[in-house]
Amino acid sequence: MSAPVLRVRDLRVEFDTREGVVPVIDGLSFDLAPSQALGLVGESGCGKSMTALAIMGLVPSPPGRIAEGSIEYAGEDLVTAGDQRMRDIRGNEISMIFQEPMTSLNPVYTVGEQIAEVLRTHQGLSRAAAWAHAVELIDAVRIPLPDRRAGEYPHQLSGGMRQRIMIAIALACRPKLLIADEPTTALDVTVQAQIFDLLEGLRARTGTALILITHDMGVVAEVAERVVVMYAGRKAEEGPTSALLGHPSHPYTQGLIASVPHVVDEVPREREALTEIPGIVPALAEFGKDRCLFAPRCGSADEACLRARPPEAPWGEGQGVACWHPGPAGSGSR
Amino acid sequence: MTEAMLAVEDLVVRFAVKREGLFGKPGQLHAVDGVSFEIGRGRTLGLVGESGSGKSTSALAIARLIPAVSGRVHLGGIDLLGLEGEVLRDQRRRMQFIFQDPYSSLNPRLRAGAIVREPLDRLGIGTPAERTGRVDELFTEVGLRPEQQRLFPHQFSGGQRQRLGIARALASKPDLIICDEPVSALDVAVQAQILNLLARLQRDLGLTCLFISHDLGVVQHMCDDVAVMYMGRIVEHASRRRLFTSPRHPYTQALLSAVPSADPSRQRRERIMLTGDPPSPIDPAPGCRFASRCPMVEARCRAATPGFRELEAGHWAACRRIGE
Ligand SMILES: Nc1ncnc2c1ncn2[C@@H]1O[C@H](COP(=O)(O)OP(=O)(O)OP(=O)(O)O)[C@@H](O)[C@H]1O
Ligand SMILES: Nc1ncnc2c1ncn2[C@@H]1O[C@H](COP(=O)(O)OP(=O)(O)OP(=O)(O)O)[C@@H](O)[C@H]1O
Ligand SMILES: [Mg+2]
Ligand SMILES: [Mg+2]
DSSP states (O other): OOOOOOOEEEEEEEEEEHHHHHHHHEEEEEOOOOOEEEEOOOOOOOOOOOHHHHHHHHOOOTTTTEEEEEEETEEESSSOOOOOHHHHHHHHHHEEOOOOOOHSSTTOOHHHHHHHHHHHHHHOOOOHHHHHHHHHHHHTOOSSSSSHHTSSGGGGGGGHHHHHHHHHHHHTOSSSSSEEESTTTTSHHHHHHHHHHHHHHHHHHHEEEEEEEEEEEHHHHHHEEEEEEEEEEEEEEEEEHHHHHSSSOOOHHHHHHHSSSOOOOSSOSSOOOOOOOOSSOOOOOGGTTTSOOTTGGGGGGHOOOOOOSOEEEEEEETTEEESSSSSSOOOEEE | OOOEEEEEEEEEEEEEEEESSGGGOOOOOHHEEEEEEEEEEOOEEEEEEEETTTHHHHHHHTTTOOOSEEEEEEETTGGGGGGOOHHHHHHHHTTEEEEEEETTTSSSTSSSHHHHHHHHHHTTTTTTHHHHHHHHHHHHHHHHHHGOOOOGGGGGHHHHHHHEEEEEEEETTOEEEEESSTTTSHHHHHHHHHHHHHHHHHHEEEEEEEEEEEOOOHHHOOOOOEEETTEEEEEEEEHHHHHHSSSSSSHHHHHHOOOSSSSSTTTSSSOOOOOOOOOOSSSSSSSSSSTTTTTTTOGGTTSOOOOEEETTTTTEETTTTTTT
């Protein structure tokens, strides 16, 4: 395997809250190879967006900060890089598509101007060249009539088109790493399929690596080659997509897969009850405690789980799991 | 089919809107355009379709919460669209809604017990003592503890708030429950809890439900029959098994092929990639609404609205090209 484009090690992001100092990301490590697609999944509040913001150097500070760890991008540690260097990297090397497309586009400029602006600042293109390239990018994300659309304002476009404009902006500078935070949550499935198709094509053509943040295991199955499952700021499990979906070893991963009614081709006559993950995610005050934070919701939990935080250990074919009792539906023990 | 609890015929709902440009010339947004379906007693019909296809508007018009231009809505034999005043209020309680957003659909100043009790008081169901007993029973039924009646909505989690919404909807023993995206605001793990609860209630109480969702996995799991909407019209209607195993309308086929799934056997399916976005619902062109994105389109599809044909017993679709 080639050298990773991104290497995250022991990342800890802390926030000052009323409950005290809380590690919303707690000892997170993962690698991303060039042109690889990594899925980042987990319930609301588990730290998916914060991981992305940390990579982008955009953790809101105060009240937050990167307290420990390193984020190596092409060998350079972004945690210790200066503000000017991070501004350079953002847009040129690493781009992000944010969760809400409407709030990230400026309503008073045409979408063509917004793409051209990025090209002028980051690539030093002239006004005319930037506009021409912006129209090409709008065409590349498969919006019909790109010439006309370039002159329109965000509110004149459909949600799907706005999201494609966001992708065009993110791609304007040919990033080596693209982070997409729930890029299709607000879109219809037929439009979602178009967007994934587009991202897939661009990845194949340009070698851009992709971090796709989602709560949808179906999306992960379709798009990602590797998956990191997060719970309460920590990595619960990681592995190649097919292995992880086929043989999830962490009870939380098992629950995430079994709790969702996936569309199946063989429609059974009887409908079985969905597997539930009882309870809810822990409160922020629980984050960082030296025990398994999933234990209160876990069918396999015992005292061991409450005594200490489980370290990550290898599992199966290239999987890694942080659990004291990993394995098919609560069998094993370590 | 068993006796229809709900029968909707040719329902039409339009909104007057200003159009872009053209000096803001007023236009008609065709939100629901001739929708017809029936739901048998004790059955659940899923209404699926993309954002803006008219699912919520249909439900609101059925419940007389917004006016319909024309059509008929029979609930247990009584035409609701003809009713007014007291009689309408009386009939309306036979239908209850469960909404998507458990946060905004509960009165934040009322305690949980009072929220569930409110429909019983308003409709004068039972004696005050019986109402207290019924509220206790409802709390247990939806998996909440009776002592939680003293709490306010903000003291509950999202899933618990949805349980409250369900208890409130069940309170008056309605003939029809309309669930509009009941789990889409919830975290995946909590969704399963609510879906299991709804499935148990469907079975134990014999509920008749109109179940609206854009999530086909949820619909496949929860519904006996499924109707697919596109731009204000139902394009296909069939039993759950038929719709998911042999969809006939090109839109349904594209929709099903686009759903991402963690089921490995579906990964190899052939994906039908639609181009473009749905057209504007304001003063739409005549003909099939799907024509602009349909891979099988022909000139005559744009000329006139395709009729709703019964292809096989209980399987309807609105497309001229089927079977050619
Ligand atoms: N400004 C802040 N102060 C304190 N805590 C914060 C702040 N911003 C975020 N958090 C906490 O950080 C945690 C991680 O949040 P993050 O936005 O990364 O979640 P997420 O996994 O992206 O969730 P979602 O699926 O809802 O987008 C959450 O528990 C959140 O409450
Ligand atoms: N009060 C209103 N005034 C004008 N247009 C409206 C109004 N309510 C709904 N619409 C329009 O009617 C159409 C149908 O909307 P509706 O909310 O029924 O769609 P839906 O299928 O429920 O979509 P979603 O999945 O997004 O909830 C849309 O084009 C919508 O913009
Ligand atoms: Mg997020
Ligand atoms: Mg709706």
